[in-house]
Amino acid sequence: MIRIKNMYKIYKMGDVEVRALNGINLHIKPKEFVSIIGPSGSGKSTLMNMIGCLDTATSGEYWIDGIPVENMSEDDLAALRNEKIGFIFQGYNLLPKLSALENVELPLIYRGIDSARRRELAEAALYRVGMYERMNHKPKELSGGQQQRVAIARALSNKPSLILADEPTGALDSKTGIEVLQMMKDIHKEGNTVVLITHDSNIARNAERVVRIADGVITSDTTDVKDVVTG
Amino acid sequence: MNIGMAFKMAINSVMSAKIRSFLTMLGIIIGVASVIVLVNLVTASTLSMRSQLESMGTNLIQVSINRGGWGQTRSVSLDDIEELTGENSDLFEAVTPLVSGMGVIKYGTNNVSSSLTGVSEDYLSIRSREVVDGRFITETDCDNRSNVVVIGEYIRQELFGSESPVGQTVKINNEKFTVIGLLDQKSSNASSGSDDDIIIIPYTRATRLLRNANINSFMVSAVSSDYMSEATEAIENFLYKKFKNDDYYNVLNTAELIDTIDDALGTMSLLMAGIAGISLLVGGIGIMNIMLVTVSERTREIGIRKSIGAKRKSIITQFLIESAVISCMGGIIGIVVGIGGSYFVCKALSMDAVPLANQVTVISGSFAFSALIGIFFGLYPANKAAKLNPIDALRND
Ligand SMILES: Nc1ncnc2c1ncn2[C@@H]1O[C@H](COP(=O)(O)OP(=O)(O)OP(=O)(O)O)[C@@H](O)[C@H]1O
Ligand SMILES: [Mg+2]
Numbered sequence: 001m002i003r004i005k006n007m008y009k010i011y012k013m014g015d016v017e018v019r020a021l022n023g024i025n026l027h028i029k030p031k032e033f034v035s036i037i038g039p040s041g042s043g044k045s046t047l048m049n050m051i052g053c054l055d056t057a058t059s060g061e062y063w064i065d066g067i068p069v070e071n072m073s074e075d076d077l078a079a080l081r082n083e084k085i086g087f088i089f090q091g092y093n094l095l096p097k098l099s100a101l102e103n104v105e106l107p108l109i110y111r112g113i114d115s116a117r118r119r120e121l122a123e124a125a126l127y128r129v130g131m132y133e134r135m136n137h138k139p140k141e142l143s144g145g146q147q148q149r150v151a152i153a154r155a156l157s158n159k160p161s162l163i164l165a166d167e168p169t170g171a172l173d174s175k176t177g178i179e180v181l182q183m184m185k186d187i188h189k190e191g192n193t194v195v196l197i198t199h200d201s202n203i204a205r206n207a208e209r210v211v212r213i214a215d216g217v218i219t220s221d222t223t224d225v226k227d228v229v230t231g
Numbered sequence: 232m233n234i235g236m237a238f239k240m241a242i243n244s245v246m247s248a249k250i251r252s253f254l255t256m257l258g259i260i261i262g263v264a265s266v267i268v269l270v271n272l273v274t275a276s277t278l279s280m281r282s283q284l285e286s287m288g289t290n291l292i293q294v295s296i297n298r299g300g301w302g303q304t305r306s307v308s309l310d311d312i313e314e315l316t317g318e319n320s321d322l323f324e325a326v327t328p329l330v331s332g333m334g335v336i337k338y339g340t341n342n343v344s345s346s347l348t349g350v351s352e353d354y355l356s357i358r359s360r361e362v363v364d365g366r367f368i369t370e371t372d373c374d375n376r377s378n379v380v381v382i383g384e385y386i387r388q389e390l391f392g393s394e395s396p397v398g399q400t401v402k403i404n405n406e407k408f409t410v411i412g413l414l415d416q417k418s419s420n421a422s423s424g425s426d427d428d429i430i431i432i433p434y435t436r437a438t439r440l441l442r443n444a445n446i447n448s449f450m451v452s453a454v455s456s457d458y459m460s461e462a463t464e465a466i467e468n469f470l471y472k473k474f475k476n477d478d479y480y481n482v483l484n485t486a487e488l489i490d491t492i493d494d495a496l497g498t499m500s501l502l503m504a505g506i507a508g509i510s511l512l513v514g515g516i517g518i519m520n521i522m523l524v525t526v527s528e529r530t531r532e533i534g535i536r537k538s539i540g541a542k543r544k545s546i547i548t549q550f551l552i553e554s555a556v557i558s559c560m561g562g563i564i565g566i567v568v569g570i571g572g573s574y575f576v577c578k579a580l581s582m583d584a585v586p587l588a589n590q591v592t593v594i595s596g597s598f599a600f601s602a603l604i605g606i607f608f609g610l611y612p613a614n615k616a617a618k619l620n621p622i623d624a625l626r627n628d
Contacts, residue, residue, distance in 0.1 A: 054538055055622040075542040078621075082540020093535045093625070097247055109236055110540040154539070 001162065001193045002028040002051060007060030009046050009216075020046040021057065022216030028195065030161070033188040035204035036197045037228070038213035044197045045166055047213065051195060052085055052164045053077045065161070082110050086155025090167035092147040094139040100126060100150045101135035107158040125153040129183060145176030152183055163187055166197045181206055201228045234548070241553040245560065255521045256561030258514025259604065262507055263565025263597045264572055269503035270593045271573035275582040277496040278589075284489050286417070288359050289456040290324070292463055292484040294470070295448040305479060306445030307470075315469045322453055322462040325353035328434045329448040332441035336382075336430055337402040338390040345386060347403065347430045349437020357452040365397035365412035373433040381412040383429035384421040404440055408432065459486045504593070508600070514561065515604035522554050522612035533616050534624025543617040550613035551606060558605025562598045570594075 009021035020043045028034055038044050049055040050062065053069055062069050064084060069077065086107075087093075094103045104122040113121070126132045129149040139147050148168060155163055165184060169177035185206060188194045196207055204210045210228045212220040222228070245252045299305040309328065316326050327350045334347030354360075355367045362381065372379050380403060387396050396410045418425035432440070453462040463484050470480045526533070533546060570590070577584040 049622050052538070054625065055620075075544070078537060078540050078542045081538060087538055089625075093531075093538075095532055095535060097243065106536070107539040110536075110542070110545060158540075 001030040001032070001065060002026065002195075003061075003063045004050070005061040007050060007062065008058045009043075009050065009055070010058045019216050021050070021060075024060070024213075024216070024218060026211065026218065028193065030193055031188075031191055032209060033185070033194045033207045034196070035207035035210045036195065036213060037199065037201060037204040037210055040199060042214045043216040044199070044213060046216075048164055048166045048195070048197050051162075052087060053081050078110075082107055082158060084160050084162055086158065086160040086163045088148070088151055088155050088163065088165035088168045090170040092139070092144070092151045092171075094147055094151055094154070096139050099136050099138055100131055100142070100153075103139070103150055104135075104154045104157050107154060111158060122153075122157055125157040126150070128156060129153045143176075145172050145179065148172060148176075148180055149183070152180070152187075156187065160192075162193045162195065164195050164197075167199070168196070169198070169200075169203060177203075204228055234552070237545075237548050237552045238556070240549060241556040244553055245556055251521065252557055252560075255518055255557055256514075256564065258517040259511060259558050259561030259601050260514075260565040260568060262511030262514045263562050263601055264569035265510060266504050266507035266597045267566065267569025267590070267593055268572045268576060269507055270500045271569075271585045271590060272576060272580075273496050273500040273503060274585045274589060275573075275577050275580075277492065278585065279582050280492050280496075281489055284485050284492070287485055288357070288452065289486050289489070290453040290459060291357065292451045292453065292459070292466060292482060293329075293448070294451065294466055295481045295483075296470075296474075297479050297481065298447060299479070304445050305474070306447050307449070307473070309446065311469075311473065312446070312449055315466065316451075318469070319462065319465045322458050322465055324452045324454045325357050326449060326451050327351040327354040327357055328446045329450055330434045330437040330441060330443065330446060331448070332437070332443065334403050334430050334440070336380075336386060336390065338399060341390045343386055343389045345428050345430050347432065347437065347441070349432055349434035349441070351434055353452075354431065354450075357450055360417070361415045362412040363415050364395070365410070367412050368431065368433050373435050376435045376439065377433060378406065378408045378436065379411045379432065380408040381414060381431040382410060383414045384416040384427040385423060385425060386428065386430060387413055388421060403430065403432070406440060456486055459484050463487070511597075511600060511604055514601075515558070515608040518554050518558055518605060519608035519612060521557075522550065522609055523615070525553075526550065526612045526616040529616075530619060530624045533619050534621050534626075537619070537621035538625060546617040547613045550616050551609045554609025554612070555602055555605040558601045558608075559598070561605075562601030565601070566594055566598060569597075 004024055004026040007021050007024040008019065011018040011020060024047065036044055036047060050057055053064070064080065067080070069080065072080065095106070101122055104125050105118050108118040108121055123132065123135065126135050129152050131146060131149050131153060134142060134146065139150070142150065168184065169180050172180060181203060184194055184196060196203070198204050205225050205228050207225060209221070209223045210225055211218055296306055312326060312328060316323055330349035332347050333344060335342055335344045350368065351373055352368055352370050355362065367381055368379060380401065382396060390396070390401065391399070396413055399410045401408055401410055414427070414429065416427055418427055421427040434446070451462065451466065453459050463482055466482050470482070471477055474480060536546065574584050
């Protein structure tokens with residue numbers, strides 16, 4: 001599903017170089033549920049942006065479903081994101097002027113799906129996350145947990161093979177956090193590849209595999225999730 | 232993404248900030264409205280001048296001879312006119328000398344001072360007027376220098392009130408005349424100075440009455456308006472042969488006059504449209520300004536859209552349609568304001584409003600122009616939005 005070889009992302013701030021990713025090698029198989037964990041500033045979000053094709057690396061190679069992405073045009077990357085990746089962000093990133101339904105329809109619009117089918121798929125996705133009754137609400141009329149569920153529905157609506165979640169529970173209280181986490185597990189059970197980014201090892205432990213990252217390099221990679229220490 | 236969706240989104244976004252959208256449109260509204268009002272104003276005055284000229288007849292040629300300096304009596308004789316007419320009987324329909332001056336006309340205790348014109352029997356057909364009561368001057372009246380007079384509606388009202396004028400005896404410059412006819416009313420209220428303020432007598436009689444034995448002016452009607460230039464040329468050639476100087480006479484034809492007025496007013500309406508076009512341009516810059524603000528305010532939205540698969544084209548389309556919607560709405564409001572405005576301005580200047588059918592060009596033109604302006608000035612902001620890097624846009628708060 002994902003193969004990253006020798007990836008570097010270097011930010012130059014005047015004379016200072018920040019090596020956000022300092023030689024990452026990572027292979028994620030289809031239908032895996034992987035957590036990426038590390039302290040703040042370790043490069044987790046940077047890595048997620050790379051995996052999500054939102055940003056380009058300074059050097060290194062990256063294949064998604066066997067497709068090399070280094071030399072793809074911006075529009076091709078957009079199409080790739082639309083087709084293969086569903087994003088779940090810490091800050092939900094819903095469009096405030098659109099209703100829940102319209103937000104969920106958005107990836108389908110860019111996919112070019114006709115309105116009847118679009119509505120059907122969007123409603124199914126909202127139903128899936130338990131937000132069917134509130135599909136006509138605007139994001140500000142919803143609680144944080146509800147907004148995140150709408151965001152999950154949006155990520156699922158296009159039936160992508162990869163779900164990328166960056167601190168999806170970061171802004172939620174523990175109870176709703178657990179609900180969202182359960183949803184991620186369900187999504188995985190349905191046959192999706194899930195990459196979950198977090199700084200919390202208790203959350204990371206929900207995955208099948210935990211990749212630890214520090215200062216832009218992978219320091220451990222284990223499927224023995226019970227061994228992942230807190231902190 | 233399809234265009235219908237983009238329109239819906241654009242209208243939503245315009246409607247969600249009504250005051251701002253309205254202020255953004257204001258430049259376009261003012262621009263379009265002023266184009267329409269100005270062009271309509273010019274058109275209305277052209278139409279009213281034209282209709283005045285056309286009511287005189289489009290086949291009229293008026294010739295006036297400059298009397299010359301003090302004591303000079305440059306003029307044409309009746310023989311000259313007859314010679315000219317004889318030579319050009321294929322071009323001319325009718326000719327009448329015009330001997331004009333001021334006359335005071337009295338009936339009982341009423342008197343009016345008005346312009347007095349001596350004409351031949353052909354005057355009526357040349358000016359396409361009619362006698363509504365009695366008869367017009369005849370050839371016999373001219374030959375006999377009869378003391379007969381035909382009056383206009385204004386003179387009738389002033390002198391006779393409710394009495395019937397035909398058959399009455401009046402005094403013109405203290406000489407007795409019999410009223411033989413009443414001309415049809417030409418102006419709406421038959422006021423002083425209008426075409427109805429007119430006293431007509433045989434030209435042979437006028438030369439005596441006005442103590443002016445010379446004919447300084449005459450009027451010719453061509454067989455049709457198609458022969459105007461030939462007829463005018465014939466007259467000019469004849470007069471040049473006689474006077475050897477083209478400053479000594481003046482030949483005016485209504486067709487040329489209408490053309491001249493059309494030309495002048497056409498230029499004027501272009502100029503007006505140009506000036507108003509500048510305000511449209513300023514309106515366009517206003518749109519660009521706001522669209523740039525909108526793009527930077529919506530950086531995050533653009534980032535989200537891109538992250539879930541919006542291509543450059545979709546983002547460009549979205550913002551272009553938004554600016555086109557703003558400018559087109561402005562254009563439509565401007566058109567409504569402009570049509571209403573021109574109606575009231577024409578009313579205020581007591582001109583006939585321009586029929587809507589004649590406004591099609593200016594309306595569709597200014598609408599198309601405002602749409603183009605929206606697209607043109609939206610291009611830069613839309614492109615700026617589309618070029619945003621998704622990750623930079625997402626990071627923006
Ligand atoms: N646009 C940027 N310009 C310069 N430096 C950047 C930029 N983005 C990230 N960095 C740097 O790269 C490093 C990794 O940042 P990143 O956001 O990936 O961390 P993180 O692991 O997601 O942290 P957190 O848990 O706080 O979200 C940090 O040192 C950060 O300062
Ligand atoms: Mg982060």
